[in-house]
Amino acid sequence: MIEKLQEIVGAAHVLTGAEAEPYGWDWAHERFEAPLAVVRPASTGEVSALMKLAHETRTVVTPLGGRSGMAGGGQGEGSLVISMERMNRIREIRTGARSAVVEAGVILANLHEAVEAEGLIFPLFFGARGSAMIGGALSTNAGGSNVLRYGNTRDLVLGIEAVMADGTVIDLMQNLHKNNSGYDLRHLLIGAEGTLGIITGAVVRLMPKPGAYVTAMVGLKALDPALSLLNRLQEVTGGAVEAFEYMPDTYLADYQAMRPETRRPFEEAHKVNILLEIGALSPRDYTPGPDGQMPIASYLEEVLGGMLEEGEVDDAVIASSEQQRREMWAIREAASEVAGLRPNQIIMDVAVPVDRMGDFLDRADAALARMDPRAETSVVAHLGDGNVHYTIFPTDPAQKDVLVEGIEDVVAELGGSFSAEHGIGKLKLTTMARRKDPGALAAMRAIKAALDPKGILNPGKLLP
Amino acid sequence: MIEKLQEIVGAAHVLTGAEAEPYGWDWAHERFEAPLAVVRPASTGEVSALMKLAHETRTVVTPLGGRSGMAGGGQGEGSLVISMERMNRIREIRTGARSAVVEAGVILANLHEAVEAEGLIFPLFFGARGSAMIGGALSTNAGGSNVLRYGNTRDLVLGIEAVMADGTVIDLMQNLHKNNSGYDLRHLLIGAEGTLGIITGAVVRLMPKPGAYVTAMVGLKALDPALSLLNRLQEVTGGAVEAFEYMPDTYLADYQAMRPETRRPFEEAHKVNILLEIGALSPRDYTPGPDGQMPIASYLEEVLGGMLEEGEVDDAVIASSEQQRREMWAIREAASEVAGLRPNQIIMDVAVPVDRMGDFLDRADAALARMDPRAETSVVAHLGDGNVHYTIFPTDPAQKDVLVEGIEDVVAELGGSFSAEHGIGKLKLTTMARRKDPGALAAMRAIKAALDPKGILNPGKLLP
Numbered sequence: 001m002i003e004k005l006q007e008i009v010g011a012a013h014v015l016t017g018a019e020a021e022p023y024g025w026d027w028a029h030e031r032f033e034a035p036l037a038v039v040r041p042a043s044t045g046e047v048s049a050l051m052k053l054a055h056e057t058r059t060v061v062t063p064l065g066g067r068s069g070m071a072g073g074g075q076g077e078g079s080l081v082i083s084m085e086r087m088n089r090i091r092e093i094r095t096g097a098r099s100a101v102v103e104a105g106v107i108l109a110n111l112h113e114a115v116e117a118e119g120l121i122f123p124l125f126f127g128a129r130g131s132a133m134i135g136g137a138l139s140t141n142a143g144g145s146n147v148l149r150y151g152n153t154r155d156l157v158l159g160i161e162a163v164m165a166d167g168t169v170i171d172l173m174q175n176l177h178k179n180n181s182g183y184d185l186r187h188l189l190i191g192a193e194g195t196l197g198i199i200t201g202a203v204v205r206l207m208p209k210p211g212a213y214v215t216a217m218v219g220l221k222a223l224d225p226a227l228s229l230l231n232r233l234q235e236v237t238g239g240a241v242e243a244f245e246y247m248p249d250t251y252l253a254d255y256q257a258m259r260p261e262t263r264r265p266f267e268e269a270h271k272v273n274i275l276l277e278i279g280a281l282s283p284r285d286y287t288p289g290p291d292g293q294m295p296i297a298s299y300l301e302e303v304l305g306g307m308l309e310e311g312e313v314d315d316a317v318i319a320s321s322e323q324q325r326r327e328m329w330a331i332r333e334a335a336s337e338v339a340g341l342r343p344n345q346i347i348m349d350v351a352v353p354v355d356r357m358g359d360f361l362d363r364a365d366a367a368l369a370r371m372d373p374r375a376e377t378s379v380v381a382h383l384g385d386g387n388v389h390y391t392i393f394p395t396d397p398a399q400k401d402v403l404v405e406g407i408e409d410v411v412a413e414l415g416g417s418f419s420a421e422h423g424i425g426k427l428k429l430t431t432m433a434r435r436k437d438p439g440a441l442a443a444m445r446a447i448k449a450a451l452d453p454k455g456i457l458n459p460g461k462l463l464p
Numbered sequence: 465m466i467e468k469l470q471e472i473v474g475a476a477h478v479l480t481g482a483e484a485e486p487y488g489w490d491w492a493h494e495r496f497e498a499p500l501a502v503v504r505p506a507s508t509g510e511v512s513a514l515m516k517l518a519h520e521t522r523t524v525v526t527p528l529g530g531r532s533g534m535a536g537g538g539q540g541e542g543s544l545v546i547s548m549e550r551m552n553r554i555r556e557i558r559t560g561a562r563s564a565v566v567e568a569g570v571i572l573a574n575l576h577e578a579v580e581a582e583g584l585i586f587p588l589f590f591g592a593r594g595s596a597m598i599g600g601a602l603s604t605n606a607g608g609s610n611v612l613r614y615g616n617t618r619d620l621v622l623g624i625e626a627v628m629a630d631g632t633v634i635d636l637m638q639n640l641h642k643n644n645s646g647y648d649l650r651h652l653l654i655g656a657e658g659t660l661g662i663i664t665g666a667v668v669r670l671m672p673k674p675g676a677y678v679t680a681m682v683g684l685k686a687l688d689p690a691l692s693l694l695n696r697l698q699e700v701t702g703g704a705v706e707a708f709e710y711m712p713d714t715y716l717a718d719y720q721a722m723r724p725e726t727r728r729p730f731e732e733a734h735k736v737n738i739l740l741e742i743g744a745l746s747p748r749d750y751t752p753g754p755d756g757q758m759p760i761a762s763y764l765e766e767v768l769g770g771m772l773e774e775g776e777v778d779d780a781v782i783a784s785s786e787q788q789r790r791e792m793w794a795i796r797e798a799a800s801e802v803a804g805l806r807p808n809q810i811i812m813d814v815a816v817p818v819d820r821m822g823d824f825l826d827r828a829d830a831a832l833a834r835m836d837p838r839a840e841t842s843v844v845a846h847l848g849d850g851n852v853h854y855t856i857f858p859t860d861p862a863q864k865d866v867l868v869e870g871i872e873d874v875v876a877e878l879g880g881s882f883s884a885e886h887g888i889g890k891l892k893l894t895t896m897a898r899r900k901d902p903g904a905l906a907a908m909r910a911i912k913a914a915l916d917p918k919g920i921l922n923p924g925k926l927l928p
Contacts, residue, residue: 096819141644152642154651155619170903177849178616178815179881180605180655181888181900182926183908187618187651191644208699235672238702238745281702284763299748351642355560385641420642436645439634443915444647450914451907462646 001057005039005080008049013040013086023081026067026074027128030427033077035062042086044161044169044200050082051198052167060456063194065136066107068128070349071425073140073193073461084135087200090114098206099158099175104135104199111204120206123150127333135199141191143421145243145332148384149279150207152421154190159203162189164196165452175203188447193423194458196451210279212286213242214297215319217328218304219270223358223383225312226274229303230384236299237278240285244384245275245332246357251380254338255331263327266315274383275332277325335380335389342376344397346404347389350411351420354386363410364390371406372399387420401430408435424462433464465521469503469544472513477504477550487545490531490538491592491800494891497541499526506550508625508633508664514546515662516631524920527658529600530571532592534811535889537604537657537925548599551664554578562670563622563639568599568663575668584670587614591797599663605655607885609707609796612848613743614671616885618654623667626653628660629916639667652911657887658922660915674743676750677706678761679783681792682768683734687822687847689776690738693767694848700763701742704749708848709739709796710821715844718802719795727791730779738847739796741789799844799853806840808861810868811853814875815884818850827874828854835870836863851884865894872899888926897928 005014015023015038023038036059041047054061062076064083084105091101095118102111108129111122124137126144136142138160142153150156159174162185172186189197220226223246230244249269256264265273280286280296288294300318307313319325339345352360361379368375374395381388394403408418408431418431432441441464448455448463469478479487479502487502500523505511518525526540528547548569555565559582566575572593575586588601590608600606602624606617614620623638626649636650653661684690687710694708713733720728729737744750744760752758764782771777783789803809816824825843832839838859845852856867872882872895882895896905905928912919912927 094817094819097817141648143642143644147641151619154648155615164903164907168903168906170907171901172904174881175817175879176815176881176884177611177818178607178846178851178884180607180885181881181883181896182655182904183660183911184605184618184651184655185904185907187648188911191646191648196647208703236746236748238704238749239672240702282700284700285702351640353558353561353639354641355558382642387642415639417638417640417643417645419645420640421644423644424646432645437635439628439632440636440646440649442632443628443634443649446914447647447652447911450910 001059002037004053005037005050008053009039009041009046023064023083024075026069026072030072033075035076035081036078038081038083040083040086044163047082047163047198047200048167048169051163051165054080054456055166055454058454058456060459062458063135063139063198065104065133065139066128066131068132069136069140069425070347070422071427073423073425073458074136075426076458082198084133093118094175095120097175099203100206101173101201101203102134103201104133106134108132108134108137115206116209119209121209122156122204123207124153124156127336134202138190138199138202139192139194140423143382143385143387145245145382147382148244149239149242154187156205157186157190157202158205160186160189160199161201162197162199165454165457170197173201173203191423193425193462195448195462196457208281210281211283212280212294212296213277213325214280214294214300215277215325215328216300217265217317218274218276218313219266219315220272220274220313221270223272223361225307226272226383227355229274229307229313232303233276233278233300236303237296240278240280241276241384242279243275243277246381246383247273247275247332248379249273251338251378252331254341254378255334258334258338258341265317265328265331268315270314275328332380339378339391342393344394346392346394346400348391348404348407349389349420349422350416350418351385351387352411352414352416354384356414357381357383357386357388360388360410360414360416363413364407367406367410368392368403371403375403404431426461429464465523466501468517469501469514472517473503473505473510487528487547488539490533490536494536497539499540499545500542502545502547504547504550508627511546511627511662511664512631512633515627515629518544518920519630519918522918522920524923526922527599527603527662529568529597529603530592530595532596533600533604533889534813534886535891537887537889537922538600539890540922546662548597557582558639559584561639563667564670565637565665565667566598567665568597570598572596572598572601579670580673583673585673586620586668587671588617588620591800598666602654602663602666603656603658604887607846607849607851609709609846611846612708613703613706618651620669621650621654621666622669624650624653624663625665626661626663629918629921634661637665637667655887657889657926659912659926660921672745674745675747676744676758676760677741677789678744678758678764679741679789679792680764681729681781682738682740682777683730683779684736684738684777685734687736687825689771690736690847691819693738693771693777696767697740697742697764700767701760704742704744705740705848706743707739707741710845710847711737711739711796712843713737715802715842716795718805718842719798722798722802722805729781729792729795732779734778739792796844803842803855806857808858810856810858810864812855812868812871813853813884813886814880814882815849815851816875816878816880818848820878821845821847821850821852824852824874824878824880828871831870831874832856832867835867839867868895890925893928
């Protein structure tokens with residue numbers, strides 16, 4: 001087997017033993033899972049040859065990106081790990097068509113840098129962008145902080161290339177905005193967590209880079225006025241709000257304790273803290289007026305001023321420099337670290353309809369207080385998307401499943417999803433079995449069996 | 465069989481003989497296909513019972529919406545036609561969450577009317593909106609004139625409900641912007657043309673209704689300056705262009721001949737005519753200034769004025785009333801009638817990358833001139849999406865397949881799609897077999913066999 005792998009990718013790119021060990025961990029760091037071997041193909045042809053071999057020999061395969069997944073989808077005990085790290089070329093940036101052709105191993109931050117040089121952005125931003133790869137982002141349909149304006153990963157993908165379980169290459173690398181030619185395999189493979197095929201390349205959409213950003217931290221007493229702030233800003237800017245992130249006072253206190261050297265955003269603590277960012281696309285919004293101020297900043301000031309007067313907003317700081325903007329984002333992007341400050345974290349990544357977020361938090365807190373009165377939480381939310389990361393620190397880790405189920409009941413009551421942006425992986429299989437529509441689960445199993453009849457592609461993930 | 469059908473939907477809603485006859489035709493009107501019977505269920509439960517019966521008896525089923533499909537997907541000789549016309553309830557309009565819950569039989573124009581009363585729009589607009597139903601629009605992933613700003617049908621759908629081949633109901637009626645919980649069956653069923661399941665309901669996204677529209681007809685000499693007009697407008701408005709439709713001089717002449725009572729948009733003929741519309745979302749764009757003019761109209765005038773001076777634009781008319789706006793749209797929306805003026809039309813609905821449209825038209829015209837020098841054409845395009853409806857009137861109808869293949873070669877050279885927004889249905893099966901990526905076709909067949917093992921759902925459509 002090892003010899004055959006070496007023939008395909010070259011001896012230097014088949015790792016075993018100690019060399020393979022780092023690939024047995026992923027971000028979630030729950031436990032080590034030793035790979036059979038790690039291979040690092042350099043081309044779609046090599047991935048295809050690897051899959052042909054795996055298919056013939058019934059070898060179980062784990063496709064691997066940047067190992068920043070939150071659900072354990074990139075680990076597989078005893079499996080052949082196919083790491084996409086060498087397929088890291090940005091094949092083409094087409095400024096006229098506003099698209100880029102990329103290989104699966106391109107690191108998100110590298111793509112960001114390359115397209116910004118052309119005055120464009122690839123608007124998929126999240127904390128792990130320095131390690132996460134395009135292939136992993138597509139396979140998990142990653143979300144992040146800009147979904148409000150630009151959509152999830154799947155909304156940013158025009159075409160894909162993938163290698164199926166038997167090594168067949170599917171080439172759907174279209175650079176088109178309309179293409180109704182059969183079942184949308186692109187959307188089937190996006191979010192399939194590597195269980196139906198290995199995504200090897202993609203044509204992604206690029207967007208014009210806003211001429212200016214206006215970023216602010218806002219302190220309020222409750223979520224309702226926060227949502228009304230969002231609505232007013234969307235109206236006055238014509239939908240230019242790029243991010244609208246919620247952090248409660250407890251989260252800011254934890255952050256402050258972790259990084260005592262940082263500036264506090266406000267003198268006093270506020271129950272609800274919003275990090276918001278508006279991106280000005282047209283020159284009339286970012287060209288400074290006679291007063292030297294950008295119109296987009298004036299709009300924000302007007303809205304905030306009005307809400308301060310009405311007593312709906314308690315305090316607000318508008319970033320006056322790129323440095324200050326980065327400090328504001330650093331608070332929000334430390335969420336994983338903050339959640340990791342205490343042991344036994346249970347990270348729940350759930351979504352509810354946008355207008356039910358306040359309800360959700362009230363009911364979830366109440367349910368938790370009933371189940372485990374001394375439990376603590378760490379909460380952040382992409383408020384504009386209805387997506388909340390509700391992290392529980394239980395008094396008794398053995399109660400994990402009971403607590404998860406209790407909070408999931410609240411999610412279900414509100415018509416929400418038990419998995420918003422992190423996916424299922426290994427960590428949410430129990431929930432998937434318990435909560436997913438049974439008809440949908442049956443259809444998923446039929447599709448899995450049809451496309452991967454030997455069950456070699458990332459088994460034990462996504463499907464209970 | 466008929467008795468059992470009557471038990472499920474009631475005797476009044478099982479049609480046979482002359483009553484069933486109108487259901488044997490669809491818009492394309494190629495030929496009559498007599499149904500076995502037509503049933504009109506009133507609920508998802510009834511559709512489920514019908515499919516259970518069809519599955520047990522191996523009865524072939526054709527799901528039917530508004531019969532405005534362009535590819536023959538809604539006809540099935542000897543099949544049980546399930547018409548969704550009675551499932552026509554708008555179950556809920558949630559203004560706060562900007563979404564609506566609709567049944568599959570809701571006519572598009574009725575949904576438009578209902579949500580506009582709430583200051584919202586459902587931004588899926590095309591000529592057949594007075595008869596097309598939601599279920600059909602989803603099943604074909606309909607496009608239309610506003611894809612440029614709002615995306616295709618699939619981009620407007622948050623959740624769906626569907627009945628599978630064996631009668632299983634899949635309930636994925638989420639009102640969520642993030643939901644990574646397994647394979648995206650929603651996107652698999654959207655665009656599947658009723659071959660994998662029958663869509664019975666949907667949660668659709670609504671958008672704020674622009675405070676004002678500015679609509680114009682622009683005459684130019686070539687496509688390149690038209691694309692630069694689009695880019696300039698997108699920049700100055702921050703992406704507020706809602707439609708950017710191309711019509712050549714020949715199309716306008718045909719329209720004028722068909723409706724001699726209508727006003728010509730321009731005194732003189734122009735090779736390239738663009739119907740464009742900008743939607744102003746924020747009050748600062750549509751609130752009239754001291755000169756009584758809306759800023760959004762001023763932006764358009766400035767851009768057009770500049771391009772007139774530079775000689776890139778030859779003429780332009782901005783609609784000064786709703787009446788004039790409707791007249792402009794009436795020209796574009798008569799495309800189907802104009803194409804039907806001459807016999808033996810071959811409607812090609814293809815897409816190319818946005819920046820290759822000029823290339824495509826030049827090469828397609830040249831290829832056609834080589835193959836059939838006396839052939840005529842009727843062309844309209846959603847220029848902003850790279851989607852062109854290239855209709856050929858051949859001198860010899862028997863040459864249809866040769867001509868189609870010749871134009872498709874041009875599409876393929878430019879990395880385009882042989883089916884942009886109309887879908888495959890029956891009419892494009894040959895092309896699908898000839899042009900679709902073989903690996904993708906194999907995966908589609910495997911999925912079809914897995915989800916509809918008896919092959920009873922709309923057979924003979926989509927998959928060659």
